[in-house]
Amino acid sequence: MTRLPDRRILWAVGILVFWLGGLGVLLQRELFRPHTEQLAEAGLRVTPGATFYAVLQKGEQIGFASTTIDTAGSTINIQDYLVADLPVAGKIHRASARIAVHLTRALRVTSFTADVDADLSPLRASGKVLGDTLLLLAIGGTGGVAPDTQRVHLSGPMLLPTLVPLAVALGERPKVGKTYTLPVFDLASMSTKDARVRVEAESIFVVQDSSVFDAASSRWRGALPDTVRAWKLGSEGNASAGFSGWVDEQGRVVRATQVLGLTLERRPYEVAFENWKTDALRRGTAVSADRDIYETTALSANKTLRENLQQLVMRLDGVDLAGFDVKGYRQRLRGDTLTVTREEPSSLKAAYVLPNGARATVMSVYLDAEPLLEVNDPSIVALATRLRGTDTDPRVVAQRINTWLYDSLAKRVTVGVPSAVGTLRSRVGDCNEHSQLFVALARAAGIPARVAAGLAYVEGKFYYHAWPEIWLERWVAVDPTFGQFPADASHIRFVVGGLNKQVELVRLMGALHITVLSSR
DSSP states (O other), rough: OOOOOOHHHHHIIIIHHHHGOOOOEOOHHHHHHHTTGGHHHHHHHHHOOEEEEEEEEEEEEEEEEEEEEEEESEEEEEEEEEEEEEEEETEEEEEEEEEEEEEEEEEEEEEEEEEEEEOOOOOEEEEEETTTTTTEEOOOOTTTOOOOEEEEOOSSEEEETTHHHHHHOOOOOTTTTTTEEEEEEEEETTTEEEEEEEEEEEEEEEEEEEEEEEEETTTEEEEEEEEEEEEEEEEEEEETTTTTTTEETTEEEEEETTTTTTTEEEOOOOIIIIHHHHHHHOOOOOOOOGGHHHHHHHHTTTTOOOOOOOOEEEEEEESOTSSOOOOOOEEETTEEEEEEOOOOOGGGGSSSTTGGGGGGGGGGGGGOOOBOOTTTOOHHHHHHHHHHHHHOOOHHHHHHHHHHHHHHEEEEEOOOOOHHHHHHHOOOHHHHHHHHHHHHHHHHHOOEEEEEEEOOOOOOOOEEEEEEESSSSSEEOOBTTBEEEEETTTEEEEESSSSHHHEEEEEGGGTOEEEEEEOO
16 A cells, blocks of 8 residues: 655645645736736735634644735735644644735735744745746745745746635636636746646535634634635646635635645634644644554655565556656556566666766756755765765766765654755755755766655555666666665656655555565
8 A cells, every 4th residue: 555645745845835735826927818917906806804724634623824914005915824733753743834925906926935944944935026027036044054046037927825816716706617727836846837727616615703712611612604605726637736725705715625635724713723722732742643644654764675676566556647757767667567677787887977977968957956956055065076086987976975875864754845955964864855965966976866756665565755866878766765776676756856746646645556466
């Protein structure tokens, strides 16, 4: 049985803006016409106020969220806040996220900040929009580390996550069956993608407008019920792209259930916050096995791959694998049968030499810095240079980096957003930190590298796992978490890329069935 997705997806995407699908949206004029032309009028209809939510997991409240809108003569300010106590590795971990967006009355973003505080790696992203053509983006800047700055070119007005329901509801009246095709700006990857948001249904909800204290139970309960008309917005295709939930006529969320099984439910403030605070004080740190995100979805840092499989043959069924990176040099899919074969030592050779040989190849794109992959950071460059030494063989240097990471990083589950520089400083991490730092060091040394993710077959079960791939004469999987070079056949790749791609693994959750036919 598969165990998906990694709790890192939960924190980096689900916690950051999980109630809005973990992304921002860039709306080009031509794609949202005539909707964009109505945004100025819609902006005038935005009303100030605060909305509160209970964050639920399997029916139990584990957190609190709020959206606050302030309006002035020419500006709109929106504050989103979420805090949750999530069960990870047998303990409760608290994480919080705060997003502030500043807009004109025409719903044009002028600036925003997003802060996530989760375990070892707090993350800050801030942006300033210049006209409709340029976004100045800064990522990081916490703990004394200088932020990584980016210049993102825009092709039209920009909306961030909290504005998507507003733009849809306050423009023309939503109609069931209508679909919006939107270029998406993903805060996890800082890149754009197309998303399709569809109005799937229309219904009436009963919500509580206020609350009263019940002395007998010492809890707050809802009062003054009211009816609210709402529309269900859903995303087609990519599980990470778009909003999924019910939105009222004012563009405010009524209820949303996201890909990780967390539900956001509108409630009065006291019911949403005071009851959760009281329960949190009573809860303690013990976590039941059926609620533990880590135990049910992630690969324990204490597990080891003992078998060193040369080949694994399995049958995959239950899901459509279209769009997944299942086929590759080491993975052969025929019908529903997937065969994973570990590379032979003779195949681990490159057609280029270090340090700059790969720059002249089509793989040079895999040498560049990316958000949270700070390839050009002095500390990354210095370590990569030291590990490379005078060697010019990419295989030798990659194996040296792999060994250094295996020996130097404490293998411990972490709750945060993996950054190469942050990992190098903390020297702590699980498969995500190992992979992120490996890719940064490899690229700094001149070796094209990327992150792969999927499943690892460990002790008869499948767990989420991430590992790097390096380009020699082909893509070769390696694993600094388990100290394997190359990675053995227990690694089953489904996606290639960072967190934004790994979110797609949720499409497999609960649906993918794997039958092992043979292993050796």
